[in-house]
Amino acid sequence: MGDGLNEAMISLYEGYEEIGMTERIEHLIDTLRLVPLFSELSEKVLAHLASVAQEKTYDKDQHILHQEQAGDNFFIIESGSVKVTRLAEDGREAVLAFLGEGDFFGELAILDGETRSANIITLSTCKIQTINRGEFIDLLEHHPSVATALLMELASRLRKTDMHLEYLTLSDAEGKIASILISLAEENGTYKMGDVTLGQMPMQQDIANMAGTTRETVSRMMKKLEEKNWLIRDGQKIIIRQYSKFKEMYQIKF
DSSP states (O other), X not given: OHHHHHHHHHHHHHHXXXXXXXXXXXXXXXXXXXXXXXXXXXXXXXXXXXXXOEEEEEOTTOEEEOTTOOOXXXXXXEESOEEEEEEOTTSOEEEEEEEOTTOEEOHHHHHHOOOOSXXXXXXXXXXXXXXXXXXXXXHHHHOHHHHHHHHHHHHHHHHHHHHHHHXXXXXXXXXXXXXXXXXXXXXXXXXXXXXXXXXXXXXXXXXXXXXXXXXXXXXXXXXXXXXXXXXXXXXXXXXXXXXXXXXHHHOOOO
């Protein structure tokens, strides 16, 4: 009787385990479907990716990738946000971009076999899904829509980098901060009645590192934009008023 009971318990446990795995895959399929890169993939392909993806959770201010590190994984942000940085020879940090839910990183090292081109550091607790190089290359080879979407995203990031370098060299401090706010608004802003709300603002030091200036300068320029009635602070949120006019005023034509 004892053996029969043990076998029943094992069978029940395996059943619960199978249900849990099915629920995880279904949840992950829904997550992957929201990633623009995978938007045209079939349910079957998404299910396969969900089954091979590995999940990891990172705390705030934790390195996910290190510059010049070898690597062969593709990363998808399921929840949370990160910053993309590079360190100068003198040790100063330059912030290149901020990435959030549905964004991806790690593709360059997979494509060219070189080391990581930047650091990835969490800005909040993050849940990350990873896909190994072999699976990702196979996906590109058999699903042209993913390869096309990847090229479009890489082109978009290159254009943003060019614009970033442009306003770093041509804009004054006010213009630099305004341009970064425009970039954040385009990526994560919520539009309502002509205004844009930024709900998850990076730390001022991170904005300073992105603009190539100091945190004190960022604080002064934000205050200046408030005095000009372009910005409204609402707790942790920032509202850009009359966003179209703000963008026309400060964005460098490229």
